[in-house]
Amino acid sequence: MSNDRLDTTLSRRQFLHSTAAAGAGLVLGVHLPAKLSHAAATDAASGPFSPNAFIRITPDDIVTVIVKHIEFGQGPLTGLATLVAEELDADWGQVRGELAPADVTRFAHTLGPVQFTGGSTAMANSFMQMRKAGAAARAMLVEAAAAEWGVPVASVTVDAGRVKEIAGSRSKRFGELVAAASRLSPPTEVTLKKPEDFKLIGTHVPKLDTPSKTNGEAIYTIDVQRPGLLTALVAHPPRFGGKVKKLDDTKARQVAGVEDVKILPEGVAVYARGYWAAKQGRDRLDIEWDEAHAETRDSERVITEYRELAQEPGLPAGRRGDPDAALASAKTVIESEYVFPFLAHAPMEPLDCVIEKQGDRYEVWMGAQGASRDHTALADELGVPLEQVQLNIQLAGGSFGRRAQHKSQFAREAAHALQAIDGRAPIKLLWSREDDIRGGFYRPIYVHRLKGGLDADGKIVAWQQVIVGQSVQKGGALETMFIKDGVDLTSVEGAANLSYAVPNLDVSLHSPELGVPVLWWRSVGHTHTGYTSETFIDELLTAGGQDPVTGRLALLAEHPRHRAVLTAAAEMADWGSAPPEGRARGVAVHESFGTLVAQVAEVGRDAKGSPKVERVWCAVDCGLAVNPDIVKAQMEGGIGFGLGAALTGEITLAAGRVVQSNFHDYRPIRIDDMPHVEVRVLPSAKPPSGVGEPGVPPIAPAVSNAWAALTGNRFRRLPFRGARA
């Protein structure tokens, strides 16, 4: 679930309010969800000390932090554990991370009664909660030690995992205090550290999951083993909206290892001992599809329709001044149209789920990004109360938004697959790469039409923008929150709120319906608005004879954080110096999810004459960087992810069928196209904002602007290496 507004307006205001005193060393009230069972820990003297839902300390001195945000590479396992360890004064070596199961009563987002990861909000929403959790545990350990030694709590401190007397010589390991601390009541208020006292926050703490992700030990959903497990593959309709009309499964059932074949609402499921038998079986299904309600258009036809729509203004999304008059009186008017393709998320681990019936209960293993929604959907489909479904959140092999679906379609498919065989065996529902690439839930096709006006001095006086494309929120769980007066705010984020001081602005939106399921894709609306805002401003500045960096800075007087990252990136790139022969530099700066990112790309030509990105300089302001190295990694990865999509990412439809099927024709970026990247994390005392998505939007426009500087040509159709670019 990814959402700008979620992060930057409503909640951000509350968040800033509640964290105005963050780290000022003030006493703060604590109300934290408790551990699941109070009795268990207090009864057993040797049991763990669990002062709240987020921490478990065992007699062996291990501090396990229960992390309520799913880990798929963006770093919350380490980041959230760091917050606890900081306030607990634990030694990093004794800290472990564990993903929380789905349980909205304990692990809800601080924004509302849902457990989810998205909108680059994990760190922002956990920053105070996890610190308080750590501080509460610390206070209880101190109280336990003070009572045992018969001294006031003020004379006891904690340092690197040991509780000790400040003036005396007595000390105890955490593990030695587990039993005594378990008998105490959690504090109602705690004192948080001042930022100058941080020992772990702001440093490069080694990631907790690196070792297991380097030696093959990390367990993802696909790796979960259960006795008697069957692998299920589902044959889905070849066109979106199709249904099974007639099935002949004779040949499929003849494959050794195939145990059963069932029709599901989603298609036809083949159950087998192992993937290979299931695939052989699925390949031998003979299915006639009912395509009466299926989408049958070509994507090119859709684009043509959108281009026609873009000729007329849509619903108003953002307005300043009098853009019509300003355009009419402009000395120069520049018009431009941009076309963006469907994009698949294509996480490395295809969608998967292990689901098992255990008497009247169910246990499910899944990399659920929208944990509480999937949990509810599973219980609904299985026809049992929520309490009878245990959903274990697994490490996920990437997501980029794909594992958070409005209506939990994938979780429901898993429930249907289990029900169809009456739960007689645990199943592992696994999508093949082809299922994934052809499975829909894409970043929608968008067409933008822009008009800009310059006065006689080359000053930008008007900006008119019409955006056309499907809403990713329509019909979804967050529709009422994000669609206002018919405008999906996530379709226009990054455009309707253009940061540049253009006095006359008009941004409008058409949201046509299409029978292709769409979804948020890493950085959501910014995937296209970042491109149009940053390439069109570049084009207008260039036409007005202005330098791309100084021209932008002059229009960002009201935006000091934009100016700071832009200035830093320009300085890192030595902007203004001559690039190496055959190369040019381009720049882009964009805010998303409360984080500011500027990038300068140095671009040449590859052997085929298409853009080859050699170097990228990136400056980021994400508030306080809890782990600067993870911030850097997210910028590097965001640059690669965004660049790959810009160079070759494209899903097309031919008569409603998805043309691409796997990594040979939906081409991801590979190591030979990955530029050298330098990242600077700007120091900040503001509360942290997200980093999972904001690295993505600036790279495509920075490369495009460099290409324009190099060749005089601007890419108005993505991908850059596509046949129609």
Add this chain to the structure above:
Amino acid sequence: MKLNVNGRERDVEVPEDTPLLWVLRDELQLTGTKFGCGIAQCGACTVHLDGRPVRSCMTAVGKVGEAKVTTIEGLSGRVTDAIQGAWHEIDVPQCGYCQSGQVMSAVALLTKSAKPSDADIEAAMKGNVCRCATYHRIRQAIRNASDSLEG
């Protein structure tokens, strides 16, 4: 059919055309080797056959014969330590799913050529897709591992 996997002889009863990947994962429960594409386009399933990196998703188990199969679980030795140490040092993995394959390809590269050029690194690693795009650090970690082996 007999297979030599990570130095152990294993007996498996599967059709000969079954890809080695699914024998490792579904029959032998060696799940460190990952499924990513099924058509040798992503490298997540990379294992070594007699030290040579191959894509196990397109390697029929019947063709393996007496070749020694090494998976991520069975990697060991000086080059492995150097690669995994370099991976730890600069925290290469993000989601981590492709990293078994990346490590397998990197170990094979440095075993064959201790001092690879940037072009050698690209050629050896180009078949391994990382959707998190950790390539910048993969390149750096291979260089660091190479340097550490020299010293």
